[in-house]
Amino acid sequence: MTSLAGKLSEIVGKAFEEQGLPAELGAVRVSDRPDLCQFQCNGAMAAAKVAKKNPREIAQGLVDLLSRNDVFAKVEIAGPGFINLDVADEYLQDHLGGVSADDRAGVPVHDLDETVILDYGGPNIAKPMHVGHLRSSIIGDSLRRILKFTGYKTIGDVHMGDWGTPMGMILSELDIRGHDGPVTMEQLAEIYPQAAADCKADPERMEQARAATKKLQDGDEEYTKRWRQFIDISVEGMKKNFDALGVHFDEWKGEADAHQFIAPMIEALKAEGITAIDDGALIIDVTQPDDKKEMPPLILLKSDGAVMYSTTDMGTIVDRVKSHDPDKIIYIVDQRQSLHFEQLFRAARKGGLVCEDVELTFAGFGTMNGKDGKPFKTRAGGVMRLEDLISDAVQKARERLKEVGLQDEFDIAQKVALAAIKFADLQNQRQSDYVFDLFKMTSFEGKTGPYLLYQAVRIQSLLKKASDQGFEAGKDFVLQDADKPLALLLAELPDHFENTVKNYTPHVLCDYAYKLAQAFSSFYGNCHILSEEDEHVRASRLALCAQTRKQLIMVLDVLGIEVPERM
């Protein structure tokens, strides 16, 4: 199944073909002038440009053909050569009947049995999770849900930072302090920043950290034991955070898990003759003849022989190909790492780590800035902890629940709070930076997650009342003029889904969900539903409500947002 615009595109495309024009030009889209028509096709103007003909003449030929089709209630030419279309009520009603009978609301299934690995979250060992981790986690988890719904086999991997120099910083700091035995999360949270600051300030201290890193990577028994311990304790904390966010992973791997693949990989790359030694480091040149910009080489081994993130990222690709044979690997990582990923992808292809037909995508996200336009910091200069943000939002939600006379239910407050946080983040375009605003993120009014929940909950309540009165939603639609905006919007879902999947942009679905909720709220305010006298109209409107609820829940679900029973 497809969207209504999709169906119309096919019909209009055929008309183009009959006129000896390419079918693609028959693409129909939702009109951006709803006052004039429901749908528009701009292809006649494009065709005219190529054929150097009068666009209105071309449009006229198409209009003559299309007017004979009883799918359309109106076909007319406007302006320079727009073809404006209205569908017949019966056609819209039939289409909607099909949508409501489909448990996917018309969203097609991608059934090629393809596997996609998503790399998101990326928390670091020994650092408490802060709001900076939100974007990767939330966008990644949402993309995982979206692709899963679309029909891919999905694997979400947290890909922890657990094998680089920060590990050496911690281990050497423990040595300096003479610390023996296990460390607690609290100790770690104090030790790591101290070590990092010292290393930054003192090159000699940094050398110690590098040496410790190398020693760990070489398998030193004592270091490995300690490392294992603080990894375990860190992961425990992370899981708590991700659980609180409702962010799911299928794999809890990290950089260290790539270690076993690295030595053989490097041997193979050397054998291929694509490596070189430069300043003591082992590198792969990834420049290409048509490069306009400078492209630094990818470093496989540092001059001291230790591995770094470029190495583990390569090894991780080997691991992923071996264990899952993926068709796509998508990285949801800070935009600022784009150069690294370009180098990585080039090196991986050059070294034959992945086949040509495996898609490697860097789905970068923008930086979370403060109101000053610089990367977000709290007033104290630190970063806001994730758990503080969540408890803040939950607290506000509980107060709100009390205000509106619902007894304080933690479950509802939790759902409202998470909806607010997640929607506030996801509605931003993935690629661009955005301003972190605590107030906005914990707001429940306007274009927010709770607004969407509220509309869904209203529908639930309405449907319950209806069934209490013995009214049922109909299977057929009998649309009045006041019902049509909502009905037409319901028929758009597949297009927005497609757009989101193509570009990995959840904000497109956020926007759609919001528009749908808005259209419903307007409909709800303008139309009698339960008190509607005509039973066919009433049943049809109940069906519209039910369908709106279904689609809202469906979209919110792939955004990682749960709807409470009431609020």
Place this chain on the structure above:
RNA sequence: GGUCCCGUAGCUCAACCGGAUAGAGCAACUGCCUUCUAAGCAGUAGGUUGCAGGUUCGAGUCCUGCCGGGAUCGCCA
């Protein structure tokens, strides 16, 4: 300095392949809870899309130049 990204209403952001009258939310103002949840609805106001050219029937979107901001440019991730 090289490369890349951004500049849209007072603020935060949309605008699918170049389409018609550039849309939302917040903040401001005016109405609406005696029919279904006011976390809401209806409405008013707010714009030379940074500036100057160009391409096009048509430009926020493409091209050139300029101004302003940001990111990045080998052993950190």
